[in-house]
Amino acid sequence: MIFGAERAVLYLEKPVETLQAIDGSRRQGIRSSIEKLLDSPDSAFDKSVGSHIHQARDLGTYTRAFCTWCVDEDASRELCVVQAIYGKGNEAKYFEMVDRFDQDGKQWKQQFQELPDGNYDEWAESIESNGDLILVRSD
Numbered sequence: 001m002i003f004g005a006e007r008a009v010l011y012l013e014k015p016v017e018t019l020q021a022i023d024g025s026r027r028q029g030i031r032s033s034i035e036k037l038l039d040s041p042d043s044a045f046d047k048s049v050g051s052h053i054h055q056a057r058d059l060g061t062y063t064r065a066f067c068t069w070c071v072d073e074d075a076s077r078e079l080c081v082v083q084a085i086y087g088k089g090n091e092a093k094y095f096e097m098v099d100r101f102d103q104d105g106k107q108w109k110q111q112f113q114e115l116p117d118g119n120y121d122e123w124a125e126s127i128e129s130n131g132d133l134i135l136v137r138s139d
Contacts, residue, residue, distance in 0.1 A: 052105030
């Protein structure tokens, strides 16, 4: 965690589709659990499930997410990339794919660290204008 860092949460296309398909309480519960990163990164993730994958959980609705936490200390930025959202009943299926999510997480971390300082706002605005993705930025 970087004190005073600019933080964001990026929901990729599949998690956005899942959010649209689940009921409102589950949607709000898992988003609240994930978006803790914006204010308190240390409490956002329940456990690591790979080198580059963490699990966020909403215990009230049994909803889970696989996320990658990207950090660029030089630019004082942090990004949580949400790769999957699923119900506890489907957990075994998602854990079978954890290696793939872990590899994708490694690539996200590398891309985030290689993003030039001057291009971050432009990159974020392009994400925000993409209807298939959701980007939530800290204030």
